[in-house]
Amino acid sequence: xxxxxxxxxxxxxxxxxxxxxxxxxxxxxxxxxxxxxxxxxxxxxxxxxxxxxxxxxxxxxxxxxxxxxxxxxxxxxxxxxxxxxxxxxxxxxxxxxxxxxxxxxxxxxxxxxxxxxxxxxxxxxxxxxxxxxxxxxxxxxxxxxxxxxxxxxxxxxxxxxxxxxxxxxxxxxxxxxxxxxxxxxxxxxxxxxxxxxxxxxxxxxxxxxxxxxxxxxxxxxxxxxxxxxxxxxxxxxxxxxxxxxxxxxxxxxxxxxxxxxxxxxxxxxxxxxxxxxxxxxxxxxxxxxxxxxxxxxxxxxxxxxxxxxxxxxxxxxxxxxxxxxxxxxxxxxxxxxxxxxxxxxxxxxxxxxxxxxxxxxxxxxxxxxxxxxxxxxxxxxxxxxxxxxxxxxxxxxxxxxxxxxxxxxxxxxxxxxxxxxxxxxxxxxxxxxxxxxxxxxxxxxxxxxxxxxxxxxxxxxxxxxxxxxx
Amino acid sequence: xxxxxxxxxxxxxxxxxxxxxxxxxxxxxxxxxxxxxxxxxxxxxxxxxxxxxxxxxxxxxxxxxxxxxxxxxxxxxxxxxxxxxxxxxxxxxxxxxxxxxxxxxxxxxxxxxxxxxxxxxxxxxxxxxxxxxxxxxxxxxxxxxxxxxxxxxxxxxxxxxxxxxxxxxxxxxxxxxxxxxxxxxxxxxxxxxxxxxxxxxxxxxxxxxxxxxxxxxxxxxxxxxxxxxxxxxxxxxxxxxxxxxxxxxxxxxxxxxxxxxxxxxxxxxxxxxxxxxxxxxxxxxxxxxxxxxxxxxxxxxx
Numbered sequence: 001x002x003x004x005x006x007x008x009x010x011x012x013x014x015x016x017x018x019x020x021x022x023x024x025x026x027x028x029x030x031x032x033x034x035x036x037x038x039x040x041x042x043x044x045x046x047x048x049x050x051x052x053x054x055x056x057x058x059x060x061x062x063x064x065x066x067x068x069x070x071x072x073x074x075x076x077x078x079x080x081x082x083x084x085x086x087x088x089x090x091x092x093x094x095x096x097x098x099x100x101x102x103x104x105x106x107x108x109x110x111x112x113x114x115x116x117x118x119x120x121x122x123x124x125x126x127x128x129x130x131x132x133x134x135x136x137x138x139x140x141x142x143x144x145x146x147x148x149x150x151x152x153x154x155x156x157x158x159x160x161x162x163x164x165x166x167x168x169x170x171x172x173x174x175x176x177x178x179x180x181x182x183x184x185x186x187x188x189x190x191x192x193x194x195x196x197x198x199x200x201x202x203x204x205x206x207x208x209x210x211x212x213x214x215x216x217x218x219x220x221x222x223x224x225x226x227x228x229x230x231x232x233x234x235x236x237x238x239x240x241x242x243x244x245x246x247x248x249x250x251x252x253x254x255x256x257x258x259x260x261x262x263x264x265x266x267x268x269x270x271x272x273x274x275x276x277x278x279x280x281x282x283x284x285x286x287x288x289x290x291x292x293x294x295x296x297x298x299x300x301x302x303x304x305x306x307x308x309x310x311x312x313x314x315x316x317x318x319x320x321x322x323x324x325x326x327x328x329x330x331x332x333x334x335x336x337x338x339x340x341x342x343x344x345x346x347x348x349x350x351x352x353x354x355x356x357x358x359x360x361x362x363x364x365x366x367x368x369x370x371x372x373x374x375x376x377x378x379x380x381x382x383x384x385x386x387x388x389x390x391x392x393x394x395x396x397x398x399x400x401x402x403x404x405x406x407x408x409x410x411x412x413x414x415x416x417x418x419x420x421x422x423x424x425x426x427x428x429x430x431x432x433x434x435x436x437x438x439x440x441x442x443x444x445x446x447x448x449x450x451x452x453x454x455x456x457x458x459x460x461x462x463x464x465x466x467x468x469x470x
Numbered sequence: 471x472x473x474x475x476x477x478x479x480x481x482x483x484x485x486x487x488x489x490x491x492x493x494x495x496x497x498x499x500x501x502x503x504x505x506x507x508x509x510x511x512x513x514x515x516x517x518x519x520x521x522x523x524x525x526x527x528x529x530x531x532x533x534x535x536x537x538x539x540x541x542x543x544x545x546x547x548x549x550x551x552x553x554x555x556x557x558x559x560x561x562x563x564x565x566x567x568x569x570x571x572x573x574x575x576x577x578x579x580x581x582x583x584x585x586x587x588x589x590x591x592x593x594x595x596x597x598x599x600x601x602x603x604x605x606x607x608x609x610x611x612x613x614x615x616x617x618x619x620x621x622x623x624x625x626x627x628x629x630x631x632x633x634x635x636x637x638x639x640x641x642x643x644x645x646x647x648x649x650x651x652x653x654x655x656x657x658x659x660x661x662x663x664x665x666x667x668x669x670x671x672x673x674x675x676x677x678x679x680x681x682x683x684x685x686x687x688x689x690x691x692x693x694x695x696x697x698x699x700x701x702x703x704x705x706x707x708x709x710x711x712x713x714x715x716x717x718x719x720x721x722x723x724x725x726x727x728x729x730x731x732x733x734x735x736x737x738x739x740x741x742x743x744x745x746x747x748x749x750x751x752x753x754x755x756x757x758x759x760x761x762x763x764x765x766x767x768x769x770x771x772x
Contacts (some may be wrong), residue, residue, distance in 0.1 A: 020671055026504065033503045034476060034496065041476055044496040052670035054511050054661070054677045217716070271553040287557050392624045422663055450663075 001036070002028060007124070008067050012050055014127035015063050023049045066123060070199060094119075094189060097173045101166065115162055119196055126200065129159065160201065167197050217446075218453040218463070229459035233429065234314035244318075244458050249325050251465045256329040301332035303389050303421070305382070307400030308361060309339045309373040315429035315456065319399045320358045322461070324349050334389050340374040342381045343367045373403060375441060376410035383413050387420070394421040399455075401430050402442040409441040414448040424448065427455040427464065471529050473502050488517070488524035489681075489688050497676045498525065507634050507655035509619075509670065512678035515722020518658040519617060521678070525654065526613035534608075534653070535615045536601040538622035544629055548639060550598045556591055592643040602630075606637055606649035614653040620662040627669050634672045681723065683710055689723060694730050704741045705730055707772030712753060715762060715770070721753045728752045743767040 005027060009019045027049045034041045043064060051060045098116055118126035170193040225247070228240055236244060275291040283289075304323050308316045320337075327333040327349050335345045343365040349357050362369055390396065396417060418424055426449045428435065428442060435442040446452050455461055473479045479495040479502075490498070498521075501508045510518045526533035536547060560567075570587065574580035599607060605614040616630070633639060637649035657673060659665060681689065686706045690697060706726065713720045721729075729752040738745050746767055754760050763770060 018667065022671055026506070026674075030500045030504055033500060038476075040492045041496045044493040045500060047493075048497045048500065048674045048676060052509070052667075052673070052675045053664065057677065273553055276553075276557075286561070419664070 001031065005031075007122075008046070008063075009050065010124045011067055011127055012060065012063055014124050015059060017050060017056055017060060017063075018052075019050050063127075066199070070196075094192060097170055097189070097193075100173050101169050115159075115166055115200065118200060119166070119193070163197050163200055167193065170197075216451040216453075218451065218467075225458055225462070229462070230457055232456045233318045234456075236314075241318075245321055247458060248322055248461060248465070251462060252322070252325040252329050255465060255468065300330075300422075301334075301391070301394045302326065302330065302397055303334045303336070303386075303394050304397040304399065305336050305338060305342070305378075307339070307373065307375075308337045308367065308369055309371075310369065311373060311403055312401050312429050316399075317358055319427070319429075319455075320361060321354060322465075324354045324357060334386075336382070336386065337361050337365055337367055338378040338382070339367050339369055340371040340377050341367055342378050342386065344386065372405045372407075373400075374407045375400070375402060375404040375445075376408045376413075379410045379413040379417075383416070387417075390417060390420040392420075392422055396421045396424045397427065398424065398449075399427045399429070401428055401440065402426075402435075402445055403439050404441050406439050409444050411441075411444045411448060414445055418448050418450075423450040425450060426452040428452065429456045430454060431456060473499050473529075475499065482528040483524050486524040486528040487692060488520060489685060489692065490521075491685070494521070494676065494678065497674055501674050502529075502654060505652050505654075507657060507673045508676055509665070509673035510656060510658045510676045510678060511661055513680065513720065513722070514660055515724055516678045516680055517723055518678060519615065522613060522615040522656040522658070525656070526615075529613065529654065531611055531613045531654065532608070533613045533615060534601050534605045535617060537617045538619050538626065540621060540623060542622050542626055544626075545600070547600050547602050547626065548629065548633075549600055549603045549641060551592075551643075552596045552598050556596050559591070559596075594644065597641070597644070602633055603639055603647070605653045605655075606633070606639065606651070607647070608651060608653070611651040612653045614655045616655065616657045618660060618662075619657045620659040620665065624666065627666050631668055631672065634669070680710075680713060680720075683707065686710075686723065686726065690726060690730050693727055694734065697730060697734065698739065701733065701739060701741070702730075704772055705733065708741060708746070708770060709753070711770045711772060712763065715766070717754060717759045717762065718756045719754070719759065725753050741771055743771060746771060 005024060009024050009027075012019045027046065030045055030049070034045060036042050046064065047057065047060060051057050098119060102116060114125040114129050117123075171190060228236075228243065231240070233244075272291045272293040276287050276289070279289045279291060280287040304326070306316060306319050306323060308320070323333070323335045327335060327346065333346070335349060336342050337345050345357075345361050345365050348360050348365060351357075352360060361367075414424070426442075426445065430440070432454050434440070442452070453460065453464060455464055471482070473482065476492070476495050476499045479499045480490055480492075483490045483495065483498070497508060500506075510521065512518055522535075523533060567584070567587075570583050571580040574583055602614070605612050619627075619630075634655060637652055639647045641647060680686075683706055686709070687702055690702055690706065709721050709726045709729070729749060732749055732752050733741075733745070736745075736749070747764060750760050750763060754763055
């Protein structure tokens with residue numbers, strides 16, 4: 001049992017779950033208490049120990065199914081009982097074929113090792129390889145100026161080729177080794193190999209998306225303003241633009257008032273004995289005036305990432321204006337703009353009045369707005385240079401349409417950001433209905449956000465700012 | 471009472487009027503057997519707090535509940551020195567202090583003598599235990615419910631760690647207070663923020679979702695006797711449909727029960743769009759939600 005659990009925990013780690021030795025120990029000690037042949041109880045036990053968040057449950061269940069059903073029933077179960085039962089012809093044959101492939105392919109077999117292990121019932125190395133490919137961070141080579149985002153794809157392709165190579169070989173060998181008078185075995189073996197190889201293909205190509213139940217997806221708004229409130233930012237006339245800006249400015253001030261009220265009404269802390277006694281000196285040692293230790297309130301920090309590319313042109317200017325007023329009102333606001341690279345625009349906002357600052361974002365921030373939007377690359381750059389800005393007190397605000405021109409979305413970086421900050425809120429200037437269309441990666445990114453909402457007109461914006469809790 | 475098996479947990483919880491799934495029963499049994507805390511996650515109103523109450527009821531242990539909120543600190547969660555009492559005592563025993571230092575020849579000697587008495591002022595007499603300390607000091611084992619732990623600050627998690635792994639509390643002036651009895655600890659979270667890995671590692675995890683239709687029917691049947699089967703079926707399915715809508719606040723189990731009760735009072739024997747519209751405020755608690763449902767009355771009703 002211990003062997004199996006450690007093997008399984010290694011597979012879980014290979015698939016990106018965090019399983020510590022302590023949890024394996026807990027698991028072993030708990031197994032004494034339940035009937036391990038009762039599958040539901042057994043699964044609940046493993047899940048309660050290995051998965052500590054609802055988000056990871058789908059991933060766990062997939063590995064569980066792969067490990068205990070697809071691999072065990074088809075291979076391992078029988079193998080473990082070797083000592084008592086002789087191997088079934090099928091198991092024996094599969095082993096023979098795997099051996100044969102190993103021999104035949106000789107040198108190449110090194111590269112195929114992981115896959116062959118997987119077929120032999122040990123998926124850990126293969127899962128590791130898949131995980132590495134998923135998390136591959138692009139190495140930007142300096143010699144080649146052209147930026148490539150295809151590394152992940154090409155690595156995947158080479159594994160796919162390996163899978164096909166083995167498939168051919170296995171089918172061929174199964175035919176050769178066929179013992180006469182035993183037609184079922186051949187068919188079974190063929191089926192076994194096809195099934196297992198298909199499964200490996202699935203594992204490789206399908207992106208794992210955590211199930212994000214706690215996600216708040218807000219799509220409705222209170223119709224606060226007639227007409228102007230429902231018009232998309234893109235279609236506003238300059239005068240309407242001004243009006244809209246006034247409204248949002250007022251809102252941001254209100255937000256600030258709310259924050260200050262929190263300061264005013266903060267609770268008094270514990271008695272400060274030292275100060276109280278010091279004051280008691282004035283009244284002949286009688287502590288008449290009590291002095292309390294005040295608690296500093298938690299200061300929320302905002303880190304905002306704003307897409308300023310052509311596709312969100314009109315909304316971007318507007319959002320920058322909002323960011324500007326947020327930064328004016330609060331201390332801990334950091335603003336970044338990105339297209340395919342990230343730039344810190346906080347100093348620009350500090351030094352200039354609003355309209356100039358926004359112009360300068362487009363001209364002086366060092367971002368080429370004519371480049372193709374690349375969310376993945378922007379995240380990579382952000383992680384390289386600005387990751388330290390995120391702490392457990394930070395609210396990360398991402399503003400953009402998530403249209404990444406079919407580049408690698410690098411959602412694992414967003415996941416990493418989620419681990420580091422308090423909340424991730426994504427504002428999308430597109431209506432909800434177009435989120436899953438074309439090159440939008442919204443559904444990939446959504447899995448890692450705490451809150452997503454379309455934000456394309458004044459009413460939606462007003463609702464958002466009013467609900468914003470820092 | 472100790473649990474003997476998973477089936478026994480199911481039985482005991484059902485007797486306490488809580489219907490657990492196999493998963494819930496397994497996790498509760500394991501937590502009781504290995505004395506580990508449970509971290510319960512799930513949407514609001516699926517019975518996370520209710521689970522703790524039922525466990526306390528069927529284990530026959532008192533329930534100590536601690537509600538977490540932003541700004542909760544150790545003075546409110548663990549212990550607090552009663553400074554006022556200390557000061558009062560200093561005033562009252564002034565003469566005694568005087569007599570202690572009377573024989574001292576030098577100032578240094580006087581200070582020495584007083585410091586010998588220091589323990590008198592930093593003893594458990596002046597310590598006011600708060601829920602967490604109370605739970606481990608109790609002579610009889612308790613069920614400790616730490617509710618909505620995700621609302622508390624990250625700092626608060628830090629001093630939960632010592633308590634949850636070793637069941638002890640370190641107080642600088644006194645030393646370490648070990649648990650007299652090990653409490654059964656349940657933490658609940660609405661997933662407002664992710665908990666730290668260190669805290670998660672110390673707990674067994676349990677996710678409770680909205681109940682399946684059959685389970686919810688059973689719950690309603692248990693709490694409201696005499697409800698008709700046809701009405702019940704329609705009622706539970708309608709609520710399940712409502713949960714599928716994009717609402718600000720989805721109806722939870724207690725709202726299903728409230729609605730069922732009000733339908734009983736109104737003596738409605740079936741659910742029509744009119745009935746739903748007139749009793750809607752039992753189920754949805756926002757004006758905008760109500761409007762949304764009113765537009766879809768026909769499709770919501772199963």
